[in-house]
Amino acid sequence: MNESPSLANLLKEERRFTPPAELAARANVTATAYEQAENDRLGFWATQARRLTWGTEPTETLDWSNPPFAKWFADGKLNVAYNCVDRHVEAGLGDRVAIHFEGEPGDTRTITYADLQREVSQAANALTELGVTAGDRVAIYLPMIPETIVAMLACARIGAPHSVVFGGFSADALATRIEDADARVVITADGGFRKGNPSALKPAVDEALTRPGTERVRHVLVVRRTGQPDVEWHEERDLWWHEVVDRQPEQHTPQDFDAEHPLFILYTSGTTGKPKGILHTTAGYLTQVAYTHHAVFDLKPESDVFWCTADVGWVTGHSYIVYGPLANGATEVLYEGTPDSPHKGRWWEIVEKYGVTLLYTAPTAIRACMKWGDEIPAKFDLTSLRILGSVGEPINPEAWVWYRHHIGGDRTPVVDTWWQTETGGIMISPLPGVTNAKPGSAQVPLPGISATVVDDEGQAVPDGGGGYLVLTDPWPAMLRTIWGDDERFRSTYWSRFEGSYFAGDGAKKDEDGDVWLLGRVDDVMLVSGHNISTTEVESALVAHPKVAEAAVVGATDPETTQAICAFVILRGAVTEAEGLTEELRTHVAKQLGPIAKPKRILPVAELPKTRSGKIMRRLLRDVAENRALGDVSTLTDTSVMDLIQAKLPGAD
Numbered sequence: 001m002n003e004s005p006s007l008a009n010l011l012k013e014e015r016r017f018t019p020p021a022e023l024a025a026r027a028n029v030t031a032t033a034y035e036q037a038e039n040d041r042l043g044f045w046a047t048q049a050r051r052l053t054w055g056t057e058p059t060e061t062l063d064w065s066n067p068p069f070a071k072w073f074a075d076g077k078l079n080v081a082y083n084c085v086d087r088h089v090e091a092g093l094g095d096r097v098a099i100h101f102e103g104e105p106g107d108t109r110t111i112t113y114a115d116l117q118r119e120v121s122q123a124a125n126a127l128t129e130l131g132v133t134a135g136d137r138v139a140i141y142l143p144m145i146p147e148t149i150v151a152m153l154a155c156a157r158i159g160a161p162h163s164v165v166f167g168g169f170s171a172d173a174l175a176t177r178i179e180d181a182d183a184r185v186v187i188t189a190d191g192g193f194r195k196g197n198p199s200a201l202k203p204a205v206d207e208a209l210t211r212p213g214t215e216r217v218r219h220v221l222v223v224r225r226t227g228q229p230d231v232e233w234h235e236e237r238d239l240w241w242h243e244v245v246d247r248q249p250e251q252h253t254p255q256d257f258d259a260e261h262p263l264f265i266l267y268t269s270g271t272t273g274k275p276k277g278i279l280h281t282t283a284g285y286l287t288q289v290a291y292t293h294h295a296v297f298d299l300k301p302e303s304d305v306f307w308c309t310a311d312v313g314w315v316t317g318h319s320y321i322v323y324g325p326l327a328n329g330a331t332e333v334l335y336e337g338t339p340d341s342p343h344k345g346r347w348w349e350i351v352e353k354y355g356v357t358l359l360y361t362a363p364t365a366i367r368a369c370m371k372w373g374d375e376i377p378a379k380f381d382l383t384s385l386r387i388l389g390s391v392g393e394p395i396n397p398e399a400w401v402w403y404r405h406h407i408g409g410d411r412t413p414v415v416d417t418w419w420q421t422e423t424g425g426i427m428i429s430p431l432p433g434v435t436n437a438k439p440g441s442a443q444v445p446l447p448g449i450s451a452t453v454v455d456d457e458g459q460a461v462p463d464g465g466g467g468y469l470v471l472t473d474p475w476p477a478m479l480r481t482i483w484g485d486d487e488r489f490r491s492t493y494w495s496r497f498e499g500s501y502f503a504g505d506g507a508k509k510d511e512d513g514d515v516w517l518l519g520r521v522d523d524v525m526l527v528s529g530h531n532i533s534t535t536e537v538e539s540a541l542v543a544h545p546k547v548a549e550a551a552v553v554g555a556t557d558p559e560t561t562q563a564i565c566a567f568v569i570l571r572g573a574v575t576e577a578e579g580l581t582e583e584l585r586t587h588v589a590k591q592l593g594p595i596a597k598p599k600r601i602l603p604v605a606e607l608p609k610t611r612s613g614k615i616m617r618r619l620l621r622d623v624a625e626n627r628a629l630g631d632v633s634t635l636t637d638t639s640v641m642d643l644i645q646a647k648l649p650g651a652d
């Protein structure tokens with residue numbers, strides 16, 4: 001990308017939404033936080049660290065003497081599970097609901113903080129009995145059930161870093177992750193429920209453990225969730241969770257760990273090479289996830305009901321289902337299944353049932369709901385909602401406005417939160433009681449976070465310019481390294497721009513200095529000498545009333561270097577009438593200018609996505625360039641690609 005011109009500024013979005021006066025008046029965080037952090041960034045984070053209960057208070061904030069290896073609060077000690085559970089019980093909040101669990105088949109459990117304390121203590125005792133000690137890695141391969149949270153907190157309690165692997169990943173993906181982390185115990189379940197059926201998990205573990213490199217796994221702890229018959233059993237190795245955990249004492253004394261003790265490893269697939277084990281540590285991580293959850297969602301723990309719909313196997317689940325909300329003593333919903341099972345209103349039914357006030361989801365889910373039709377959420381009482389969040393991809397302005405209107409009843413601020421597995425917590429986001437929101441923009445770095453947009457030479461671009469998003473100062477929840485590969489950590493994130501963290505995302509700054517994320521740099525297209533972001537063309541397509549979702553890629557083209565090729569999902573009742581693709585091409589040209597007019601538009605039924613809902617443009621590029629498909633192992637549903645390829649001959 002070295003000599004290519006900066007991203008063109010194509011999209012014009014003029015809509016603005018001010019914070020509701022009442023919310024602004026009672027907001028946890030006001031505009032002064034920016035000033036405080038600006039004046040004394042480290043002092044600001046030292047203050048935030050006081051949200052936690054420490055065994056030994058830290059006297060130093062940041063040690064950056066050996067960049068890019070940061071140490072935060074290095075001489076402090078604490079226990080993460082104590083902070084997420086026990087201290088709330090000690091404060092007299094044992095009866096507060098921590099988790100409203102809603103299983104896909106409709107079974108429910110209500111777990112208070114006192115219940116959670118007992119369960120986490122028992123699980124910690126069980127792991128200790130199995131020989132797990134501080135520093136040992138534990139792989140967790142579970143559905144979205146309370147035991148997943150309990151298992152993670154139990155690991156944290158005894159200082160055993162966990163590595164959660166998506167329940168949807170294959171035996172191969174699981175084996176690679178077990179091997180790389182050198183895990184000693186795997187926690188799994190017989191299965192989970194998905195789209196109305198039990199779906200087995202244990203067979204993938206059995207298969208993974210036949211692969212070389214996984215021999216050091218001593219035990220597999222199996223939660224009984226579906227009750228499927230004929231679970232294969234290895235007598236020496238396998239143990240039922242209920243047999244081992246339920247008989248344990250309900251007390252467990254948490255031990256304090258160093259602030260920089262490893263908390264978890266989470267693998268990100270990346271586009272090439274073997275998955276990167278992103279390492280997060282104890283106190284800096286917990287400080288930032290607790291602070292951001294408090295600030296961005298304006299959490300009032302005594303009255304709010306928070307619901308993050310992410311899978312626990314994604315970083316969003318780690319930070320905003322487990323560690324952030326529980327450190328803050330929140331009440332939250334945990335839902336096992338998919339949004340459309342058994343019907344397309346399931347999520348809204350859950351919001352109504354539990355009186356959810358704060359909802360955090362991904363653009364892909366919002367666009368799916370747009371596709372299913374406005375009448376579905378309209379059937380439910382969603383008036384409890386007061387703040388809506390978005391994460392995972394740029395949210396197209398049209399989807400943002402739909403979310404605010406159809407889900408938020410035009411009352412709720414929408415917070416578009418930019419961050420990564422690597423950043424650990426939210427980095428760029430509006431504050432719901434402060435920021436005048438712009439649909440489609442994550443807008444401003446949070447207090448205490450330093451981010452900017454630079455050009456190819458690493459110079460900050462002026463307002464109105466485009467380039468690459470970088471983080472210019474270390475932050476508490478930053479990854480500490482790639483597990484076992486310091487050199488890859490350095491070269492991946494810290495070598496492109498001297499002294500700054502390169503996030504890998506294209507971005508622009510508008511005239512007010514607000515940041516707009518424009519997708520992964522690898523996805524940026526080069527068309528007749530202009531860099532064009534896939535995000536902007538996708539947003540223009542989604543702004544057309546007939547389009548629910550769009551994925552845009554640049555396909556090699558002899559005349560223009562790359563040609564814009566768009567895959568679109570049409571809204572509910574719209575059919576593929578003649579002239580539709582032409583209408584859409586013209587619409588994009590009108591919105592963004594002729595340079596952005598797609599050469600080809602292909603209506604499809606589904607798009608290839610990862611488990612966290614990100615569109616895998618790389619596979620669409622393979623299709624558009626008539627190549628064999630690359631690695632599909634992190635795709636949710638591989639049949640999607642067959643459907644798309646089957647449509648190709650009739651394209652254009």
Ligand code: 6R9
Nearest residue numbers: 391392393394416417418419420421505517
């Ligand atoms: C939390 C998470 C990170 C990548 C990131 C960027 C994209 C996430 C976004 C967003 C625009 C947002 N991304 N949030 N892009 N606006 N609000 O998603 O972590 O799975 O590691 O992905 O996701 O491209 O670099 P992760």
